[in-house]
Amino acid sequence: MDAYRAEKLILNIPRVPIGFFPTPLQKLDNLSKKYNSSLYMKRDDLSGPEFGGNKIRKLEFLLAEAVKKNTEYVFTYGAHQSNHCRETVAACRKLGLKPVLYLLYLGGGNKPGQYLGNLFLDKIMDAEIKFVSPTPGISAYEAVEHSYKISAEHILQLEKGGHRCYDIPVGGFNPIGCLGFTLGFIELVKQLQDKKIKLDYIVFATGSGGTLAGLLAGKAMLNSDIKMIPISVDVEPKDKPKKIADMANEVLKILGIDTSINENEVIIDTGYIGEGYEKPSEASTSAIRELAIEEGIVLDPVYTGKAFAGLLDYLRKRLIPQDSNVLFWHTGGTPAIFAEREIVGHVYKGVNEL
Ligand SMILES: Cc1ncc(COP(=O)(O)O)c(C=O)c1O
Incomplete structure (x- = not known):
């Protein structure tokens, strides 16, 4: 073709x-x-x-689906310096959607001491941010699975209150x-x-x-x-x-x-x-x-x-x-x-x- x-x-x-x-x-x-x-x-x-x-290319299709479904909140996931998450926040802001991020923090402690790089931009764009710190010994993949579980409850609560949510997996995969x-x-x-x-x-x-x-x-x-x-x-x-x-x-x-x-x-x-x-x-x-x-x-x-x-x-x-x-x-x-x-x-x- x-x-x-x-x-x-x-x-x-x-x-x-x-x-x-x-x-x-x-x-x-x-x-x-x-x-x-x-x-x-x-x-x-x-x-x-x-x-x-690179995630902007994916978001053009994903967020079209979110808009079609009359979404209010967009959830996504990544490491605390995730480019995918920052790109999602920017794209959501452009489309009038509310971004919610579940960010894995692997640096020890509950959250980073400073908001730098992508996280700095997430904060300027006022994303709602939940930090997830993996318990010692579990892999990043398991920690992401754990984030999905916590966010599922969050989404359920919002939807019970009449708010539509759209969930994007790590990396828009x-x-x-x-x-x-x-x-x-x-x-x-x-x-x-x-x-x-x-x-x-x-x-x-x-x-x-x-x-x-x-x-x-x-x-x-x-x-x-x-x-x-x-x-x-x-x-x-x-x-x-x-x-x-x-x-x-x-x-x-x-x-x-x-x-x-x-x-x-x-x-x-x-x-x-x-x-x-x-x-x-x-x-x-x-x-x-x-x-x-x-x-x-x-x-x-x-x-x-x-x-x-x-x-x-x-x-x-x-x-x-x-x-x-x-x-x-x-x-x-x-x-x-x-x-x-x-x-x-x-x-x-x-x-x-x-
Ligand atoms: C700068 C950059 N390059 C490459 C990738 C990998 O892209 P993919 O997750 O589609 O494999 C990412 C993913 O977040 C990224 O942020």
């Missing part, structure tokens, strides 16, 4: 305009010379509103949300066609897996041979490839596309996580600095910094052959560069100097 037909099919599904699309497709001239390849960046960090990010990235893939292919670029690889950070599932569905729809290199930012459960393939297949089903993705096609690189989620690695810190100095573009420490470290390593080790056309999808997260030092790392030299 060609990109224009695929786009038409997706645009039949309700969507509210929230972001600034298409996001720019930019050539990284200096790094391209340095690594003897043609390197491009898809600037979803500029997708707006309020510092943008459901078929309606993932459709946003299927449309994103089509948007990119149209830009590549206009600029006559034959792309070989797309490299990007993967968390909940929604971006990956949406892109895979788009790739299947267009029968594209662009290779995906998703780079993980956290330890992945064993069943993740299956979950992502199932989600991509749900998206294809909504669109009535008769093709399916096998879990063997879902290959996630877990080699750049470092010590764990929200823990900066030497490679990610140095990747953030390299892109900032070479191109004047800032990444975030939790997602895009680690994924970009992966891209640079692939280029240096020639795991991506020289002369390839490679796109890094900047999925946003910029406010996290202003988060706690333990999350950001020592991103500039002489960190104790003014």
Whole structure:
């Protein structure tokens, strides 16, 4: 199917305009010379509103459903520096919806000592915030399940009082949300066609897996041979490839596309996580600095910094052959560069100097 037909099919599904699309497709001239390849960046960090990010694409579909259901409150979940939550708050404010966040705080104690980065923005936009601190020994996944249980009671109480609520899972990981990235893939292919670029690889950070599932569905729809290199930012459960393939297949089903993705096609690189989620690695810190100095573009420490470290390593080790056309999808997260030092790392030299 060609990109224009695929786009038409997706645009039949309700969507509210929230972001600034298409996001720019930019050539990284200096790094391209340095690594003897043609390197491009898809600037979803500029997708707006309020510092943008990849979740705006998902929210355009999710919140269309919320609006259709006459929702008053929108609930969602994430870590205390969640980009997804901050993007949800901004999108809700634009649409006159009331955002409620359940934020996991993993730093010890009941809540952070300071409101920095994304949390600072959540506070300015006056989101209702409930902090959840996991009991020692339980995993982040179990802690999220616990948040879902507490919020279910909260939602029930509000609904008993006649208030409609809409619940968005962590990362907007459901078929309606993932459709946003299927449309994103089509948007990119149209830009590549206009600029006559034959792309070989797309490299990007993967968390909940929604971006990956949406892109895979788009790739299947267009029968594209662009290779995906998703780079993980956290330890992945064993069943993740299956979950992502199932989600991509749900998206294809909504669109009535008769093709399916096998879990063997879902290959996630877990080699750049470092010590764990929200823990900066030497490679990610140095990747953030390299892109900032070479191109004047800032990444975030939790997602895009680690994924970009992966891209640079692939280029240096020639795991991506020289002369390839490679796109890094900047999925946003910029406010996290202003988060706690333990999350950001020592991103500039002489960190104790003014
Ligand atoms: C900046 C950034 N990049 C990438 C991701 C991963 O996206 P997904 O959850 O769709 O895998 C996130 C998720 O929150 C993010 O905030």
